[in-house]
Amino acid sequence: MNFWLVLAVNSITFGGLLFLLSAGFSLIFGLMRIPNLTHGSLFMLGAYIGVTFVLGIHGFQLNFWLAAVLATLSVAALGALAERFLLRRMPGDQLAQVLVTLGLSFMAADLCLMIWGGDPISVPTPPELDGFARFGVLVFPAYRLAIIVIAIVFAIGLWLLLDRTRLGAMIRAGVDDPDMARVVGIRVSQLFTIVFALGAGLAAFAGIIGGPILSVYPGLDQDMLPLALVVVILGGTGSLLGSFVGSIIIGFIYNFGQALLPELAYFVLFLPMLLVLLLRPQGLFGRHVP
């Protein structure tokens, strides 16, 4: 009984991380119509930069949460720069943009290997959350519950941002009909930079707060990118609700798959994707087929 419950909590935790990762991916896809293949690299970069601050460089050591914020901001800035100076050079040419993100992801992976080496780095859990939370006879690691809370807070925050603010209205307009949005005076290309930076920051944040669970290692980007892809294919592009539901589903399937069919854990992910592609190609909550 307890085994299944712990597995379920782990699944939701992983789903929360996936949500932070894929929400940005989905928004970038919705607005710019490209799958951002650097998304796994941004996740890994966030984790590496964060853990460097946490472990300290030259005696300069930071609190976990401060390090997470710093990693998020620096990766968001990197994302904005990449969008502004590379992707912007080929407006409308989606194939070229995808290939540029692919090239950048290889360069990022190799740079990380050069800087941080090939050994996995484990990220220490923030000390205030190192213990366990008890609910009667049930015991859960406090940090995993904290991730769930963080993911929910971010989901609500993103929803408010998209649904209740002027910026959110402009982004939604851009997702639905970029040409018409331009006509009514929204500077869509400026939105590209903002959304790209936002997505990059979210991915980096997921990377560092996922660090204590997943640790950081070369190849982390290649592990996370397909998961983000599957979530977005499943949930539908450009839909926040889609990424949320998709992430939780994939979180469950991935964790239960790893516990029950360790050799085929990757393959069972394929099944929901297969069903969605066959029955509902636009995804569970997507509005148009990519």
Next chain:
Amino acid sequence: MTIRFFTLIAAFAALVTVPYWMPGIYYVNVSSQILFYAIFALGLNVLVGYAGLVSLGHAGLFGVTAYATGYMLQLGFGHPAAILIALVISLIAMAIFAALSLRSTGIGFIMITLALGEILWGLAYRWISLTGGDNGLSLKTRPEPFGYSLSDVNTFYYATLVVFLLSLAAMAVFVRSPLGAALMGTRDQPRRMNALGYHVWAIRFYACLFSGLLTAVSAILFVYYTQFISPQTLALTSSAEVLLMVISGGPGTLLGPIVGATLVVAVKTVVSGFIERWNFLLGAIFVAIVILMPEGLVPGTVRLWRLAWRKRAPGTTPVPGGAEAKP
């Protein structure tokens, strides 16, 4: 036309005599590599260049064939049987791959093929009881068709050359065939083709199968060349390498992928002698080519050449990126 003809004759003569003028066995082996990677690039070019469908999962299919060959040999089948079974398995895999990814075109196609390729990589990596995981599978022997042992470097080169020329001929026939013409029609004007009564989906599906066949053929040569297969072969970087061959050479041209394969294998061979960071360079070349020469090196050089010769002649420059998929 005659210049073109003599160039082709000279290239053919150079290819046939490679073992005689190459400075050593090592370079003959590199030539074999170039040839089978060229077949792979030809196969991907069917989709990228002629169908306007960019696949980022072809290394997964390549791996399926390679693992199937290795696994059949481990089960005790002879070489001809193993190759035949591997080809059948690859075509089935390609059919499934195509049926799923052809739900969509353009960016959606890229995304689905990428996801499928990554899933195949994950399978190779994690399904240890079948694939040996990170340790990979080893092949003990190479086949001996008609009594010629392929363990000999030169014989292997000639076998690869024969398969390469056959693949190139098949490709040339395909491009000039009605199916090839229809495929290019679906690339440029899918809705008009549909209105004209062509079954766009079926044409694309056949193109996928042809692409898968060439991929499988090159994978069999690859697995006999290295006599080893590991999940690394299926990684996204491998898919990207082949895509780079196609794009750098010029998608939608017959000889472009061969130039691209030569270039990529040569650069990779030379560079890996000096530095370990091939992936960084691969990424950098990708970004540079996409930004500076979007139509590929061969058409790009032709364009610059023509530009230099007839500066004022209007209408001689091809439209950059004309071969790409229109959404």
